[in-house]
């Protein structure tokens with residue numbers, strides 16, 4: 001689907017030092033991100049920076065391609081402290097639920113996406129150690145949205161198009 005950005009939302013799509021998040025239609029958002037062979041100091045710095053950028057943008061998840069880095073790294077923080085995951089891989093999924101999503105790379109656009117309700121994910125944690133996590137509800141949704149980013153997939157590819165709508169961030173204060 002091609003996104004036509006309404007005039008009033010175009011300023012949100014401008015990229016700058018203050019707004020470092022890459023926006024559609026940047027190619028990096030459609031590329032497959034490379035696996036992280038080893039978590040290095042560079043990755044740790046990148047991950048910390050991503051957490052900062054995500055919080056500043058009042059987001060609840062961010063994938064490395066959204067800061068222009070085509071590597072398999074996501075940060076998620078549906079509530080509370082941020083979780084940093086490298087090479088996340090969905091091992092199992094269960095159930096299905098509809099929920100509204102937006103994306104910091106398509107600011108202002110929202111719509112309903114069906115996702116599994118519960119997932120089991122394998123990844124490397126912030127220290128580079130193997131972990132397995134069971135995520136449910138909003139945690140699962142955010143993780144799946146960010147994992148999609150690592151495969152060049154955006155929520156607009158999966159959205160129920162009849163629910164797509166623009167909502168200016170000045171008109172709301174949710175994250």
Ligand code: ZN
Nearest residue numbers: 102103104105
């Ligand atoms: Zn997104």
